[in-house]
Amino acid sequence: MRAVVYRGINDMRVETVPVPEIGPGELLIKVATCGICGTDLKKIHMGSHSAPRIFGHEMAGTVVQVGEGVMTFHHVPCGECYYCRKNTPSQCPLYLKTGVTAGFAPSGGGFAEYIRVFDFVVSGGGVVHVPEHVPFEQAAFIEPLNTVLKGQKLLKLAPDDTVLVIGQGPIGLMHAALAQRTGARVLTSDLFPERHAIAARFGLKEPIHAGTENVVERVFAATEGRGADAVVLAVGGNALIKTAMDACRPGGKVMLFAQTQHGEATIDPAAVCVDEKTLLGSYSSSFPILDEVTSLVLEGYRNGFDLTQLISHRFQMEQAVEAIEVASHPQGSSMKIMIEPVLGGGAK
Numbered sequence: 001m002r003a004v005v006y007r008g009i010n011d012m013r014v015e016t017v018p019v020p021e022i023g024p025g026e027l028l029i030k031v032a033t034c035g036i037c038g039t040d041l042k043k044i045h046m047g048s049h050s051a052p053r054i055f056g057h058e059m060a061g062t063v064v065q066v067g068e069g070v071m072t073f074h075h076v077p078c079g080e081c082y083y084c085r086k087n088t089p090s091q092c093p094l095y096l097k098t099g100v101t102a103g104f105a106p107s108g109g110g111f112a113e114y115i116r117v118f119d120f121v122v123s124g125g126g127v128v129h130v131p132e133h134v135p136f137e138q139a140a141f142i143e144p145l146n147t148v149l150k151g152q153k154l155l156k157l158a159p160d161d162t163v164l165v166i167g168q169g170p171i172g173l174m175h176a177a178l179a180q181r182t183g184a185r186v187l188t189s190d191l192f193p194e195r196h197a198i199a200a201r202f203g204l205k206e207p208i209h210a211g212t213e214n215v216v217e218r219v220f221a222a223t224e225g226r227g228a229d230a231v232v233l234a235v236g237g238n239a240l241i242k243t244a245m246d247a248c249r250p251g252g253k254v255m256l257f258a259q260t261q262h263g264e265a266t267i268d269p270a271a272v273c274v275d276e277k278t279l280l281g282s283y284s285s286s287f288p289i290l291d292e293v294t295s296l297v298l299e300g301y302r303n304g305f306d307l308t309q310l311i312s313h314r315f316q317m318e319q320a321v322e323a324i325e326v327a328s329h330p331q332g333s334s335m336k337i338m339i340e341p342v343l344g345g346g347a348k
Contacts, residue, residue, distance in 0.1 A: 001016070001017060001018070001019045001102075001112060001113035001114050002014060002015070002016060002017075002112070002113055002317045002318070002341065003015060003016075003017045003054050003102050003103065003109075003111060003112035003113065003317075004054065004055075004056075004111035004112070004317070004320040004321070004324075004339070005017065005052050005053070005054055005104075006043070006044060006049070006051050006052060006053040006054070006055060006107075007051050007052055008047070008051045009044070009045065009046070009047040010044065010045060011051075012044060012320065012321050012324055013321070014317060014318055014320055014321065017054075017102070017103045017112070018103065019113075019114050020101060020102060020103060020109075020114060020115065020116035021116070022116050022117075023119070024119065025119030025122055025123065026116060026117055026118055026119050026122065027063050027065075027070075027072075027116070027117040027122055027127065028063070028064045028065065028114055028115075028116060028117075029059075029061045029062065029063055029064065029070065029072060029114065029115050029117060030061050030062045030064050030113065030114055030341075031059050031060075031061040031110055031112060031113060031114065031115055031341055032060055032061040032062065032069075032136035032137075032340065032341070032342075032345040032346050032348065033059065033060060033061070033136050033137045033140055033314075033338050033339070033340045033345060033346025034056040034057075034058055034059040034060075034110030034111055034140065034338065034339050034340075035058035035059075035137075035140050035141075035144070035336055035337070035338050035339075036056075036058075036323060036324060036327040036336075036337045036338070036339065037057065037058055037144065038171070038236060038258065038260075039057075039260060040055045040056060040057070040108075040324075041324070041327060041328050042260060042261070043055060043107075044324065044328075045328065046261070049105075049107065050105065052104045053104050053105055053107040054101070054102040054103055054104060054107055054108070054109045054111055054112050055107050055108050055109075055110070055111055056102075056108045056109060056110025056111035056112070056339070057073075057074040057100070057108035057110055057143065058110065058140050058141070058143050058144055059071065059072065059108070059109075059110030059115065059140060060072075060130060060136040060137070060139040060140040060142075060346070061115075061136060064114070068129060068130075069129070069130035069131075069132070069134075069136060069139070070127050070128060070129055070130055070139075071127075071128050071130060071136075071139040071140060071142050071143070072100060072115070072117050072121065072126055072127045072128070073100075073121065073126040073127075073143055073285065074098050074099060074100040074106075074108045074109075074110075074121070074126075074143075075094075075095050075096070075097060075098050075099055075100075075121065075126070076094065076095065076099065076120065076121050076124035076125060076126040076287060077089035077090075077092040077094060077095040077124075077287055078092055078093070078094040078095070078124075079124075079287075081093060081094070083095075089286060089287060089288075090283050090284035090285070090286075094120065094124075095284075099117065099118035099120055099121035099126070100115050100116065100117050100118065100121060101115065101116050101118075102114065102115050102116070106118070110339075111317075111320060111339055112341075113317070113341045124287075125287065125290065128142060128290075128294055130298070131298060133301075133302070134297075134298050134301050135301070135308065135346060135347050135348060136345065136346045136347075136348060137308050137311060137338060137346035137347060138297060138298075138301045138306070138307055138308050139297065139298070140338070140346070141174075141297055141307040141310075142293055142294060142297045142298075143285060144170070144171065144174070145174055145178075145293050145296060145297055145307070146285035146286065146289065146290065146293045147171075147282070147283075147284055147285050148171060148174045148175050148178060148257075149178055149286075149289055149292065149293055149296070150282055150284075150285060150286040150289060151175065151232070151255055151257055151282035152175065152178045152179060152182075153286075153289065154255065154280060154282055155179075155230045155232075155253055155255060157179060157182040157184045157229075157230060158182070158183075158184065158229075159182060159183030159184060160183075160184075161182075161184040161185070161229040161230060162184065162185045162186075162187065162219075162222065162223050162228050162229050162230075163176075163179045163184050163185065163186050163187070163228060163229065163230045163231070163232065164186075164187045164188075164189065164208075164215075164219050164228040164230070164231045164232070164244075164247050164248075165179065165186065165187070165188050165189065165231075165232045165234060166189045166190075166210075166215070166231065166232065166233050166234060166235055166240055166243065166244060167189070167190060167233070167234035167235035167258070168188050168189070168190035168192070168195040168196065168198070168199050168234075169190075169195070169234065169235075169330060169335065170310045170335050170336040171234050171257065171258070172188070172190070172232070172234030172235070173188075173195070173198065173199050173202065173204075173310060173335075174307070174310075175232045175234055175257070176188050176199060176202070176204050176232075177202045177203075177204065177305075179230075179232075180202075180203060180204060184229075184230075185206070185222075186204055186206065187206045187207075187208055187218070187219060187222060187228070188204050188206065188207050188208065189207075189208040189210045189215050190207070190208075190209075190210055191209075191210050191211045191332075192331070192332030193209065193332065194332035194333055195332060195335070196209070198309065198310065198335065201309055202305075202309075206222070215243055215247060216243060216246045216247045219247040220247075223249065226249040226250075227246075227247055227248050227249030227250070227252060228247050228248055228249060228252060229248075229249060229252050229253070230248070230252060230253045230254075230255070231244045231245075231247050231248045231252070231253070231254045231255070232255045232257055233254065233255065233256050233257060233258065233259070234257050234258050235258055236258040236259065236260070236261070237258075237259075237261075238259065238263065238265040241254075241256070241259075241265050241267065242266075242267070244256075245267060245268065245271050245277060245279070248277050249277075250275040250276055250277065251275070251276045251277070252277055252278070253277070253278045253279075253280060254277060254278070254279050254280070255280055255281065255282060256279070256280070256281045257281070257282055259281070260283070267279070308347075310335050310336045311335065311336045311337075311338055312333060312334050312335040312336065312337065313326055313334060313336075313337045313338065314338045314340055314343060314344075314346065315337070315338070315339055315340070315343075316339075316340055316341070316342070316343040317339065317340070317341045320339050323337050323338075323339050324337075
């Protein structure tokens with residue numbers, strides 16, 4: 001089969017590799033589509049994982065033996081360990097063990113024609129059936145939307161809250177859309193007008209054009225000088241942490257959602273102590289909310305929550321290196337980038 005193989009930092013190659021063999025209790029899935037996630041790009045560009053690997057974890061396809069459409073997570077929590085009992089399942093030892101592979105060390109494998117799903121992912125509820133009327137590329141959003149809803153629930157938004165979401169890429173836009181569903185007022189900030197136009201399709205009508213406007217001043221003007229009740233930073237890097245903290249009201253919350261690189265950042269400690277601003281983070285998915293997320297995605301496709309509108313590019317497998325290049329250099333015209341073994345297969 002064809003697969004996109006990571007051979008080292010910034011070295012991605014389309015190669016022929018063996019179709020994975022499966023064992024008892026496992027599944028072999030023919031991949032229809034797989035989204036490129038920011039964490040995939042981090043691994044490719046930063047060298048955090050040894051080579052060779054086949055990445056990709058936002059995938060959906062068909063169980064070969066049964067012929068049913070499914071999407072699969074690449075890891076599941078055990079539900080019993082200390083971290084699961086403390087409601088931090090993304091730190092669970094089993095959760096940290098990747099259970100889907102297209103070959104080599106298990107790394108998701110969605111950038112390939114077939115993936116092997118290990119038995120503990122299957123038995124742990126990590127495979128979701130996709131109804132015939134829902135395209136695979138809509139189903140592929142179940143995993144990323146799960147991570148977003150997990151973060152939203154930590155914010156505990158109220159209908160009279162004002163929320164600022166910094167960044168309107170696919171993740172930031174989903175944050176804004178879910179925040180709006182709570183009844184909260186949502187302000188969205190991004191450099192690219194094209195992304196605000198996409199956000200408007202989801203009913204987000206208060207854009208801040210970060211390239212020409214002062215984000216903090218706009219937030220204060222919209223909130224009678226208080227600041228936002230909650231700020232979600234959905235842009236990687238640390239440069240905008242200060243903007244997020246400054247835009248937050250005293251007693252409000254700032255969520256770091258895209259800061260996945262270890263490092264150091266400067267914050268004003270009095271903003272946390274004296275102004276009582278809460279700085280929190282959220283990472284990866286939560287299985288207790290899987291049913292809710294599944295309903296949002298599968299039922300929402302024909303009911304005002306068509307996430308395929310976030311897809312800007314679809315590349316076939318042979319163009320995967322180009323796809324990763326596009327995803328690595330976001331522009332106003334680029335949102336979610338999909339890799340498909342057969343171009344158009346994700347729309348089925």
